[in-house]
Amino acid sequence: MKFIDEYQNSELAKKLAQRITGHSVRSIRLMEFCGGHTHAIMRYGIRQLLPETIEMKSGPGCPVCVTAIGDLDKAIALAHSPGVIITTFGDMMRVPGSYSSLQQAKAEGANIRVVYSTMDALEIATASPNKSVIFIGIGFETTAPTIAASIVKAEKERIGNFYVLSFLKLTPPVMKALLGLGEIKLDGIIGPGHVCVITGSHPYGFIPEKYGVAYVISGFEPLDILLSVDKLVQQIETGSPKVEIAYRRGVKPEGNRKALELMQQVFEIDGADWRGIGIVPQSGLKINKEYQHFDANNAFSGLLRSARNDKPAKEPKGCRCGDVVRGAATPLECKLFGKACTPEKPIGPCMVSSEGACAAYYQYGASYE
Amino acid sequence: MNDTILLAHGSGGKLSHDLVERKFLPLLANPLLDKLDDSAIFEANGRLAFTTDSYVVNPIFFPGGDIGRLAVCGTVNDLSMNGAKPLYLSLSVIIEEGLLMADLEHIVRSIKAAADEAQVNIITGDTKIVNRGQADKLFITTSGIGIIPAGIDISGANAKAGDRVILSGTIGDHGIAIMSQREGLRFETLLESDCAPLNKLVAQIVEACPNTHCLRDPTRGGLATTLNEFAKQSNVGIAGEEDKIPVKKEVKAACELLGFDPIYVANEGKLVAIVEPGDANKVLAQMKQNCYGRDAAIIGEITNDHTGRVIMKTKLGPSRIIDMLSGELLPRIC
């Protein structure tokens, strides 16, 4: 497969790893922000190729893992409402909410359909005009424009029974919050390549400028990740942190203008509740006034209010997903990991999502190291 | 006859008899079935193997097969994996009212074709009809009886350190073929399910190597789950090499699109054989002579290290632990 296979060459990978080992003198800590990077790093055993001077931490870039438990409860409450069809990405199905999960709700009779795309949700809405089709909008800037495009299309085609429950989040504010918290000292960040296809590299200037942290935007194949680590090491060793694009075949400095325009057309920036971090100002996307008739928060406000009152959100006891997501703990440091919390019976989202650090550690066996 | 199945077809009266006599018997005919007694009676000498399975696949028709073919192959294969020669199958069908008669006929023909290929007879059966909404078009249960030749002892607990692990062909074909028919996934491929009866392949393997230690078909949960089952049952470790596992390019592509790992995707016409190192090449050569083993490859070996765990060397060199599948394979966006 073109643009995939060439970046999986094992000979090149070994040589790149050797080069990194040759350059890496100081002990440094890097964070891979994005869950997709955590997954790839584990899947290819990249940590085993890197020298001991480099410590890798997983970050909060997994939209499933950072969806607040109260938000998930909202989705589940709506699922039980008669006349509602919930459409969702597969990632959310098994995440435990305070009392239930979408998967459990489905087993109890709720009409929930896993979709791959908002296009499918629109088709379901068109095919079932008597139902309210609500799309659970999780994701970052990679997914936000696709949801914006679906709302614009629904408006154009007058699909009046399509709604979005937006849990969309923005990456620069949460990176700022994390760096500001200063819980762990980071020397460099592996930047989310596909988010940056949309946003470009400009929004991340504050990372080296204000915090002195190196920032390299990376693709997802093993050679991409190794190249990015190499560039990060160089920046750090020479004391010259900056924003650099390693994923040049995908990311332009200015990003995807059309996608950014669509986001501006449909959304406005609002605060968002990040699991494990709390409310981060200006870090979420809310459907704006012009498209508010697509906002499930408006259309179902009564239901959502009473659900919140009847069943307030509560975090599972002992779960350290919040700490893991901030990089403040590794999955191995959570007492529940591998015992009470396993992929079969997950307690927190980090174990459910295949991007979640806990699932990645469990599946690919960090404990094996 | 009507062109859809009605509840009345299940009531035991004339319509029921008509259904059996017009739709099932003529196609599946054999002396034991034709008697239509409450039980089929036969003699068998030797160690018997007995298995049962239910089939609820959706969609019931998919590229490369249908629920009928699946129901025969699945049970034939379960018998074969213990080294048994499959003899007889029972066929129990639960039909949702409203199923098109033409669809039922098509499925019965598939059952016949698969049974003929596997050289087994269906000697007893049952049909029930349920209200609309109580079954998803059609559920099938098949039970099977086979005879294990003397001296054959094939079991998941027999793997020993040093043994080689041989996979009969490409993985993920069935699961991806099914996914391509599911609503909402919108991809088109010429890929077909690999659904096939493997009893002849097994007979060839066992003839070449009567001392075959283990056989299993990696169905739901994929290759990863089967390897883990072996590791736990035999209390050994399995060291595999990802690079050696054959995967069709369409399966790789579909897995990229959906975020799946092919080692977790279901197969319905593949097997894993575990044999002593001295027998490996001989068995491999035999497998390649069978159309269902043409892409066979040695993918790993059994070890006394990391007992109960499966470790796979990745494309890049380092190894990773392969666990069983947890939950369902759901397409992901992350």
Add this chain to the structure above:
Amino acid sequence: MCLAVPVKVVSIEGDEAETEIGGVRRRVSVALTPEVKAGDYVLLHTGYAIGVVDEVEAKETLKLFEEIINLSEVH
């Protein structure tokens, strides 16, 4: 967030395109990449093309790998 796959655009009709990867075909939305042409590769995320793959840059990156390897072999 992160799963985006490079697929080849075979044909375009309005704001949708027929794409192909490894013999598998998929209909996708190109609402976010109006500049795309048949023959381009796009990054596909949840049914939408989110960007056109820059083939020149891709070649440059591979050349960069070669250079890095050659450099390290010299030392």
